[in-house]
Amino acid sequence: MxxxxxxxxxxxxxxxxxxxxxxxxxxxxxxxxxxxxxxxxxxxxxxxxxxxxxxxxxxxxxxxVLRHIRAQLADFERLRSQLADLSGVRRGHVTIAASQAFAHGLIPHEIAAYRAQHPLVSFSVLVRDHIHAVSAVAGFEADVALVIAPPPAPEFQPLLILHQPLCALMSKDHPLASARTIRLRECLQYPIAMPGPTLAIRHLLQAALVRLGLPVHTVVESDSFEILRSYASGENIISFQIRAGVPEASGNLVAREIDQRDLPPTQLVLGQLRGRSLSVAASKFVDQISSSLHSRYGDGTTG
Amino acid sequence: MxxxxxxxxxxxxxxxxxxxxxxxxxxxxxxxxxxxxxxxxxxxxxxxxxxxxxxxxxxxxxxxVLRHIRAQLADFERLRSQLADLSGVRRGHVTIAASQAFAHGLIPHEIAAYRAQHPLVSFSVLVRDHIHAVSAVAGFEADVALVIAPPPAPEFQPLLILHQPLCALMSKDHPLASARTIRLRECLQYPIAMPGPTLAIRHLLQAALVRLGLPVHTVVESDSFEILRSYASGENIISFQIRAGVPEASGNLVAREIDQRDLPPTQLVLGQLRGRSLSVAASKFVDQISSSLHSRYGDGTTG
DNA sequence: TCTGGTGTTGCCCCAATTGCAACACGGCGA
DNA sequence: TCGCCGTGTTGCAATTGGGGCAACACCAGA
Missing domain, CATH: 1.10.10.10 (Winged helix-like DNA-binding domain superfamily/Winged helix DNA-binding domain)
Incomplete structure (x- = not known):
């Protein structure tokens, strides 16, 4: 333009x-x-x-000035999307900042479902930790963010909040795989593939471990869920992931919820910049992902 | 630019x-x-x-597109104001849409007080009835609106709400001028200078008159408070005005509150477009006018 | 049919924008 | 200390884009 x-x-x-x-x-x-x-x-x-x-x-x-420019550009994108919607076709570009936990299953799945109906909408996915995801939204770099336990920030407006249990990831042949929910203590009897310190669930785990005073046998630590998953599926190693971050079809990998007495449910938040109006494309994508998450995991509250 | x-x-x-x-x-x-x-x-x-x-x-x-353009232009004005504030001087332009009731005393007074401190800020005043004042704000034509009994509109965000009694305007020699508050019935024993149908208080009066079933002796009807005031000060005619619209120094004109049993207090609302962030200049003007109204008439609630 | 209003187009020209090349300055390693 | 490479900047020439003028097409109303 x-x-x-x-x-x-x-x-x-x-x-x-x-x-x-x-x-x-x-x-x-x-x-x-x-x-x-x-x-x-x-x-x-x-x-x-x-x-x-x-x-x-x-x-x-x-x-x-930069903030102003980003706002102007985003606003123009929104206009284009609205104009396209006027003529019946949905068109536009959606940028979503997401925790790495969702980069494998959830986000690609939702994008695919959306694009099946609206092929003219394109997407950018920024994989960021919770801090940077929120600031990406604040700086007009992303339209929406899907994050675990976002830091409290007044300019970040939650559109959907789910409370999710943490899950232990393991091979389906693992001794613990038969249980429905397991205690954290049980997990720690096995070697652990530990999420790296840039991942939000690391801090949740850390806090629980310190509180319970349990020793951990960490065999590998990684910032990549890809790595963690491969360890968990290969040996009798256990790793962790939030419920919604567990891929649907995951080979010989199974997920078992950690007992909530050990780890209270974690907030999963879909949010945008407060006061900003999204493009039609983005706003409808939010609707889709909200109803999808809500129907799959329930317990959703809109705020 | x-x-x-x-x-x-x-x-x-x-x-x-x-x-x-x-x-x-x-x-x-x-x-x-x-x-x-x-x-x-x-x-x-x-x-x-x-x-x-x-x-x-x-x-x-x-x-x-027009809406987008107005938003862009307003946003750029805001940027300029912020930049000016960075270098210590307040600069900018504020457009306020106000009911005619305030065009004589309140608005010029507040603008003068503000410009005494920040002479580089300029003002536009749009005199509009409550409906058009709200739509001026919604259409980015005005930054803020000061109106009586605004129509309910989700995009109009009140920043200050006062509840104000209606006043009867009369010459200070008028028989009723000695009372502190007067009944509507008493007023109607005298000829009335009636606000025209484009003025918000006309509808409030009308409703009360119909409810009480009182006959009115209207000698003049005008959309201009200027006209109404001159009649009220000249003969023994009575006119009406909201409390905050009564000029401070008004010659031989006095204002007496109508008993609230006859006319419930009216909402006086200062508001902006919901979700929009104002320029520094406008935002500080809102602060000033809020605290000024609040200290003068009390009963203010921010929402 | 004629007149006065509208927006539009072809042509020309000027001015603003761009590219190329040379420049000035600062950091860094020899 | 010197030379090199990086940075942003500037002079000048080529180009492009935007603006003005005049003529045009169209429509409403007299």
Whole structure:
């Protein structure tokens, strides 16, 4: 879009921190980009970048401007989506920031279901921990976020809250696999594939372990659920995952809920930036994922 | 601002309904304006205007676009205000839609007090009845609205609600001027200068008169409080006004509250568009007017 | 049918934007 | 200390995009 091009350039330079780099990506010359920024700054009456020998960095005014630009671009996307909906076709782009727990089963499944009905809607999935997922939403980088135990933030508006038990992941031949729910103590009699410290459930586990004073035999620690799953399915190792993060068809992997006396249910929250109105495409995707989660796991409360 | 110029042109054409007229106002030729709009439409992929022999009219998509444009322009104003605040000076423009009741005393007084501290902030005052004041806020034409008994609208977010008695306006020599509060019945023994049907208090009065079954001797009816006031101060005629709309220093005019058994207190509401964030200038003006009204008339509740 | 209103189009021109190349400056390693 | 490579910036020339002028097509009302 013509009238947004300058804004996009500025946003790009702000994130890359380099004019030459952005110029290459935007397929223009550095000189043109420099002048675009200079013109914008002079129109605004204030510099928005600090010129460092290493490149460009936003100053305080620039942070404000960047936020404004992101909002403008997102709002324009919303307009396009609304216009497309007017003519009967749903069109648009949805960016969702999700905890890694959902990157394997839930998110691709929901996106596939949505795109089956609305093939002109495209998606971006940002895998972020709960902190960064919330700030992605706050910074207009993502439309919505699906996270575990989000940090309390006034600008993050929950659209759906589920309370989910943590599950132990294990091979279906595992001695514990016959039980319906198991105690944390039982798990710890086996080697553990421990979620890394960037994963939200790590902290929940940690807190419970400290509280119960139980020793842990960690054989592997990883930030990747992919890794954890493969360990859990291969040996008699146990790993952990939130209920909704357990893939439906998971080979010889089974999930058993941890007794809630050991680990209280965890909040699973789907949310957006407070006060922001989503595009039609995004808003309908929220509806779908909400009703899907709600019907599958119940206990949903909208707020 | 360069990148907003096309948007402003479109907004102008949308309101004027005529390319030639807008072209004259914007100091460009009609041909240039036509092409601007055509380019925008082709970029968007949809026409946003219907070309009629009488001029241009927005279609459904255009209504969406206009709303988007107004939002963008308002948001940019907010950015400028924030940037100015960064450098210590408050700067910006505030548009307030107010009932005519406040056009004489309250609004100019508050604006003067504000501008005494922040002379770089400018104001627009739109005098509108309660319906149109609310829709001005909803359509991004005004930042805030100060109205009597606003119609219920989900997108209108009250920032301050006062409950105000209606007052009878009369000369200070008037027989009723000695009383503290008076009954509606007493007023009607005198000739009445009746607010016109576009004024909100007319409907309140009307309802009470019908309920009490009282006959009215209307000598003049006017949509202008200016007119009503001059009648009330000149002869022994009585007119009406909401408490906060009574000018402080009003010559030989006095205001006496109507007994609340006859006329229940009226809502006086200061509000904005729900979910919209105001510019620094506007937000601080809201603070000032809120605390001013609150301390003068009490009974304020924020919601 | 004529007149006055509308928006639109072809052509021309000017000005704003871009690209290329050279520049100035700062960090870093030899 | 010097040279190199990185950064952003500037002069000048080429190009593009936007604007003005005049003529056009269309429609409503007299």
């Amino acid at each position: 013509r009238h947004l091009k300058t804004l996009q350039c500025i946003a790009d330079v702000a994130t890359s921190g380099s004019i030459r780099q952005s110029a290459a990506r935007l397929a223009i010359t550095p000189s043109a980009l420099t002048r675009k920024i200079q013109d914008f700054e002079s129109e605004l009456g204030t510099p928005i970048f600090e010129r460092m020998p290493q490149g460009m960095r936003l100053n305080a005014a620039g942070e404000l | 360069r990148h907003l110029k096309t948007l402003q042109c479109i907004a102008d054409v949308a309101t004027s309904g005529s390319i030639r007229q807008s072209a004259a106002r914007l100091a460009i030729t009609p041909s240039a304006l036509t092409r601007k709009i055509q380019d925008f439409e082709s970029e968007l992929g949809t026409p946003i205007f219907e070309r009629m022999p009488q001029g241009m009219r927005l279609n459904a998509a255009g209504e969406l």
